[in-house]
Amino acid sequence: MAISFQLQHRDGAARAGVLTTPHGPVETPVFMPVGTQATVKGLTPAMLRDIGTRIILGNTYHLALRPGDGLIAEQGGLHRFMGWDRPILTDSGGFQVFSLASQAKITDRGATFRSHIDGSPLELTPERVVEIQQNLGSDIAMVLDECPPGNAGPEVVRAAVRRSIVWADRCRKHHTRGDQALFAIVQGGTDLALRAECARELVAMDFPGYALGGFSVGESPDAMHAALPGCAALLPDEKPRYLMGVGRPEDLLAGVAAGIDLFDCVMPTRNGRNALAFTADGPIRLRNAKHRRDSAPVESGCPCYCCATFGRAYLHHLFAADEMLGPTLVSLHNLSFYLRLMADSRRAVADGRFAAFRAGCLARWRAGT
Amino acid sequence: MAISFQLQHRDGAARAGVLTTPHGPVETPVFMPVGTQATVKGLTPAMLRDIGTRIILGNTYHLALRPGDGLIAEQGGLHRFMGWDRPILTDSGGFQVFSLASQAKITDRGATFRSHIDGSPLELTPERVVEIQQNLGSDIAMVLDECPPGNAGPEVVRAAVRRSIVWADRCRKHHTRGDQALFAIVQGGTDLALRAECARELVAMDFPGYALGGFSVGESPDAMHAALPGCAALLPDEKPRYLMGVGRPEDLLAGVAAGIDLFDCVMPTRNGRNALAFTADGPIRLRNAKHRRDSAPVESGCPCYCCATFGRAYLHHLFAADEMLGPTLVSLHNLSFYLRLMADSRRAVADGRFAAFRAGCLARWRAGT
Numbered sequence: 001m002a003i004s005f006q007l008q009h010r011d012g013a014a015r016a017g018v019l020t021t022p023h024g025p026v027e028t029p030v031f032m033p034v035g036t037q038a039t040v041k042g043l044t045p046a047m048l049r050d051i052g053t054r055i056i057l058g059n060t061y062h063l064a065l066r067p068g069d070g071l072i073a074e075q076g077g078l079h080r081f082m083g084w085d086r087p088i089l090t091d092s093g094g095f096q097v098f099s100l101a102s103q104a105k106i107t108d109r110g111a112t113f114r115s116h117i118d119g120s121p122l123e124l125t126p127e128r129v130v131e132i133q134q135n136l137g138s139d140i141a142m143v144l145d146e147c148p149p150g151n152a153g154p155e156v157v158r159a160a161v162r163r164s165i166v167w168a169d170r171c172r173k174h175h176t177r178g179d180q181a182l183f184a185i186v187q188g189g190t191d192l193a194l195r196a197e198c199a200r201e202l203v204a205m206d207f208p209g210y211a212l213g214g215f216s217v218g219e220s221p222d223a224m225h226a227a228l229p230g231c232a233a234l235l236p237d238e239k240p241r242y243l244m245g246v247g248r249p250e251d252l253l254a255g256v257a258a259g260i261d262l263f264d265c266v267m268p269t270r271n272g273r274n275a276l277a278f279t280a281d282g283p284i285r286l287r288n289a290k291h292r293r294d295s296a297p298v299e300s301g302c303p304c305y306c307c308a309t310f311g312r313a314y315l316h317h318l319f320a321a322d323e324m325l326g327p328t329l330v331s332l333h334n335l336s337f338y339l340r341l342m343a344d345s346r347r348a349v350a351d352g353r354f355a356a357f358r359a360g361c362l363a364r365w366r367a368g369t
Numbered sequence: 370m371a372i373s374f375q376l377q378h379r380d381g382a383a384r385a386g387v388l389t390t391p392h393g394p395v396e397t398p399v400f401m402p403v404g405t406q407a408t409v410k411g412l413t414p415a416m417l418r419d420i421g422t423r424i425i426l427g428n429t430y431h432l433a434l435r436p437g438d439g440l441i442a443e444q445g446g447l448h449r450f451m452g453w454d455r456p457i458l459t460d461s462g463g464f465q466v467f468s469l470a471s472q473a474k475i476t477d478r479g480a481t482f483r484s485h486i487d488g489s490p491l492e493l494t495p496e497r498v499v500e501i502q503q504n505l506g507s508d509i510a511m512v513l514d515e516c517p518p519g520n521a522g523p524e525v526v527r528a529a530v531r532r533s534i535v536w537a538d539r540c541r542k543h544h545t546r547g548d549q550a551l552f553a554i555v556q557g558g559t560d561l562a563l564r565a566e567c568a569r570e571l572v573a574m575d576f577p578g579y580a581l582g583g584f585s586v587g588e589s590p591d592a593m594h595a596a597l598p599g600c601a602a603l604l605p606d607e608k609p610r611y612l613m614g615v616g617r618p619e620d621l622l623a624g625v626a627a628g629i630d631l632f633d634c635v636m637p638t639r640n641g642r643n644a645l646a647f648t649a650d651g652p653i654r655l656r657n658a659k660h661r662r663d664s665a666p667v668e669s670g671c672p673c674y675c676c677a678t679f680g681r682a683y684l685h686h687l688f689a690a691d692e693m694l695g696p697t698l699v700s701l702h703n704l705s706f707y708l709r710l711m712a713d714s715r716r717a718v719a720d721g722r723f724a725a726f727r728a729g730c731l732a733r734w735r736a737g738t
């Protein structure tokens with residue numbers, strides 16, 4: 001087995017565990033910084049290590065287009081290419097085909113579309129998606145799935161689920177790399193019966209891990225929070241559970257409460273590049289004039305390099321002057337915040353006080369800044 | 370005395386010494402990375418330390434405009450504001466008024482101009498330039514000088530020299546900060562007689578250090594290299610000598626040969642942001658298709674984080690994908706190259722083999738890539 005997963009603590013539906021991968025262990029619940037194009041934007045691997053990053057995410061769609069998975073394989077694989085020797089999860093590209101590519105067409109065979117870079121025609125099939133990820137050499141690969149938009153009608157969602165199940169099976173049969181785990185993706189929107197049907201068929205195929213896809217695509221946060229416990233409970237208890245592309249700090253806590261182990265989202269880095277910083281007292285906007293002479297760190301007590309070294313006035317200046325270091329430093333802090341939130345959640349689960357921990361976070365963020 | 374300077378070795382006109390400042394010692398000859406807006410673009414102070422940076426440069430003109438020298442003083446001074454606890458030299462802003470501001474007008478009183486940021490009217494006088502730099506708290510401040518363009522006629526250059534001498538004296542008389550050294554700037558273009566006249570008057574004022582200004586403003590590299598030995602010899606032997614804003618690696622070696630101790634230039638960082646990397650075998654353009662599958666480091670044997678961690682293929686990819694990390698990493702490497710060039714020059718001077726060292730560098734760069 002490429003990976004193993006040991007549950008260590010339970011607190012209601014919430015869990016704490018250890019995911020062991022070919023590139024080392026990952027304590028869960030965990031947040032995975034997003035390194036779409038073989039780089040977490042603006043941060044070096046050394047910076048990611050410094051804030052305690054254990055696993056990052058890469059993107060099959062982007063990397064297959066540029067620089068190409070064959071080139072990355074020639075360069076020794078994605079870990080070596082990007083200088084990151086801890087675990088990597090690669091998503092399958094299904095979501096990007098629908099959100100980034102133009103003229104996407106879906107058939108049972110796969111997805112054809114035009115590259116968002118140069119418009120060239122391309123195809124992703126289940127088999128090709130597995131081949132790409134085997135070339136990349138990620139620790140965890142994802143099956144190709146069809147991701148209907150959040151406002152799709154029930155028949156569209158149902159057809160996407162049927163196709164995603166068939167594609168997952170084709171991915172599984174094509175997958176050969178022994179040092180890589182292939183995770184399945186449960187779709188079905190907010191229709192719990194459809195999610196259950198999808199999960200049942202995928203669980204029967206015995207994947208080493210399962211993801212929930214199709215959240216955070218337009219539904220309300222309340223609808224997502226309401227759907228999560230039921231959806232998470234459909235997944236095998238003893239295997240890692242990954243909630244794809246979600247989300248805000250409060251969404252991560254809802255996910256942990258529902259029994260999710262793995263998270264990824266662009267929010268900490270994308271918001272960081274736009275001068276929005278997450279703190280224990282809620283988010284702050286560093287471009288705001290009130291921070292112009294504010295010598296306090298972004299978040300008091302945060303051990304990250306940004307907070308240990310600089311005041312808000314300096315960060316305000318960097319953004320006002322359009323200096324690259326601003327996006328870098330606030331991305332670093334935001335990832336530190338997300339990683340600490342998951343590490344703190346893990347300790348709270350171990351201590352049997354996760355519900356109180358979550359309520360305390362939410363109250364403090366709401367009281368806010 | 371805010372600073373002291375000890376010469377340790379001589380090799381022809383070249384020298385090796387130690388400049389002692391309130392924020393620690395600086396071995397010379399030395400290159401100062403340019404941190405115009407209180408940041409060396411894209412690099413953290415920790416990265417600058419990692420490559421052995423001993424002293425950086427800040428910019429009076431930019432910092433007075435944004436965020437304001439009063440604000441920086443309130444924040445504890447420039448060192449604390451930007452998280453850099455080693456020495457800082459601030460230039461006076463004279464050069465920037467002429468190169469960046471619009472509608473610059475010079476009178477004996479000072480320079481009036483419009484901000485390049487918002488067009489607001491501003492004035493820099495000798496007294497105000499000293500006040501700004503005392504607010505910033507740099508270890509070394511520079512006098513205000515008038516910088517005529519490289520193609521200015523002899524009368525214009527002569528008038529600028531006269532005014533720069535008067536301004537230097539006014540700066541000296543206004544300067545009170547005991548933990549800051551104020552350096553004078555010798556102007557006069559490539560007219561050695563005029564440079565000599567300027568130097569004679571400034572030397573009589575007994576500044577703790579002297580700079581050569583007005584190079585690298587349009588004259589040919591050959592003309593500059595020819596003028597440097599004579600110009601450097603005009604400056605007091607026992608005091609530090611700073612060649613402002615110069616330049617290419619071969620220009621730094623010409624400067625060291627002429628007896629210069631301090632250098633600054635935007636070339637390593639500006640070129641780094643544009644994917645041009647300096648190496649022991651000459652510069653390489655990382656956007657060039659020949660580096661697409663090149664797994665070699667930017668410069669074999671370079672100890673910097675970029676070269677120790679990544680191959681050229683990865684850097685090529687970062688620039689192709691317009692990822693921030695490319696400019697950061699190549700700026701880091703280029704500064705490492707410049708700092709090593711000066712450290713190697715220092716050792717060569719100490720060993721009495723600087724001429725051979727310089728010839729070897731030039732031959733290798735020319736044989737090139």
